[in-house]
Amino acid sequence: MTLPERTLRPPADVLINEALVRDLLRAQFPQLAGLALEFADNGWDNVSYRLGSDLAVRLPRRESAHALLLNEVRWLPFLAPRLPLPIPAARHRGKPGEGYPYHWAVVPWLPGNSAATVSAEVRDGYCASLAAFFGALHVPAPADAPRNPVRGVPLKNRDDAVRGRIQGMQEPERSRLLSIWDRGLAAVEHTGPRLWLHGDPHPHNVLASGGALSAVIDFGDMTAGDPASDLAVAWLHFTSRGRAEFMERLAGDALYSPGIWVRARAWAVNYAVLMSGLPPDDALHTVGVHGIEQLLAED
Numbered sequence: 001m002t003l004p005e006r007t008l009r010p011p012a013d014v015l016i017n018e019a020l021v022r023d024l025l026r027a028q029f030p031q032l033a034g035l036a037l038e039f040a041d042n043g044w045d046n047v048s049y050r051l052g053s054d055l056a057v058r059l060p061r062r063e064s065a066h067a068l069l070l071n072e073v074r075w076l077p078f079l080a081p082r083l084p085l086p087i088p089a090a091r092h093r094g095k096p097g098e099g100y101p102y103h104w105a106v107v108p109w110l111p112g113n114s115a116a117t118v119s120a121e122v123r124d125g126y127c128a129s130l131a132a133f134f135g136a137l138h139v140p141a142p143a144d145a146p147r148n149p150v151r152g153v154p155l156k157n158r159d160d161a162v163r164g165r166i167q168g169m170q171e172p173e174r175s176r177l178l179s180i181w182d183r184g185l186a187a188v189e190h191t192g193p194r195l196w197l198h199g200d201p202h203p204h205n206v207l208a209s210g211g212a213l214s215a216v217i218d219f220g221d222m223t224a225g226d227p228a229s230d231l232a233v234a235w236l237h238f239t240s241r242g243r244a245e246f247m248e249r250l251a252g253d254a255l256y257s258p259g260i261w262v263r264a265r266a267w268a269v270n271y272a273v274l275m276s277g278l279p280p281d282d283a284l285h286t287v288g289v290h291g292i293e294q295l296l297a298e299d
Contacts, residue, residue, distance in 0.1 A: 112207030124242030152225025184266020
């Protein structure tokens with residue numbers, strides 16, 4: 001398989017280190033400032049530090065991520081009681097200060113490890129749990145739910161960007177993936193209400209322990225719209241066996257409009273091609289390669 005050119009994570013526009021996090025805690029939540037602090041992750045949008053044994057500090061690393069964190073802070077406490085798995089609903093809401101320009105949050109430290117670090121065969125073991133999570137999440141959202149230009153929208157809105165990424169690949173993968181994408185474009189568009197979506201529920205945003213799901217994290221892309229963009233991750237998480245059970249568990253949901261799995265497969269092309277272009281040492285690179293293999297194996 002020939003992969004597209006590597007895609008680098010966007011650069012940070014603010015320096016975040018342990019000293020800054022300590023200063024923010026002392027200034028705004030002094031009752032937490034004495035807890036142990038340990039760097040946890042430098043993600044696409046946020047930097048995370050573990051705080052004590054059961055909390056984490058989550059700070060946007062670039063301006064465009066700031067609004068995403070504000071969505072999480074507002075909406076996750078509303079969604080959390082309705083979901084069958086823990087999510088990082090904010091315990092404390094931080095404000096700009098100490099030279100740091102963005103809002104930030106103290107959230108629960110959720111147990112488990114990134115599911116991107118285990119094999120797809122292991123991930124098959126939680127397909128029913130992930131289906132149940134989506135079944136609980138994908139319900140009609142209020143009119144003021146966040147809007148996201150790259151998640152939950154009609155596939156035609158993403159056509160230029162996705163087609164451009166696929167064109168960067170070589171044959172025969174390029175033609176086969178374009179065919180899957182075109183079938184999604186031709187499918188019936190989502191009808192009915194805008195449903196709540198996680199927005200980016202790939203394996204690195206799911207925590208697992210002992211082969212079971214323990215939490216779903218990173219709701220920065222949360223939005224409402226066509227659930228096909230969430231369900232696409234069936235090709236990223238699972239093998240054909242797990243994916244079949246995942247689909248069966250969600251079969252018959254009246255809120256899932258006709259053509260949803262054709263659209264979902266096209267969305268999977270979008271995610272898989274993007275992730276496969278990340279550097280090989282990125283956890284999502286392997287997830288993207290797996291997704292492309294799964295998509296082509298079905299075609």
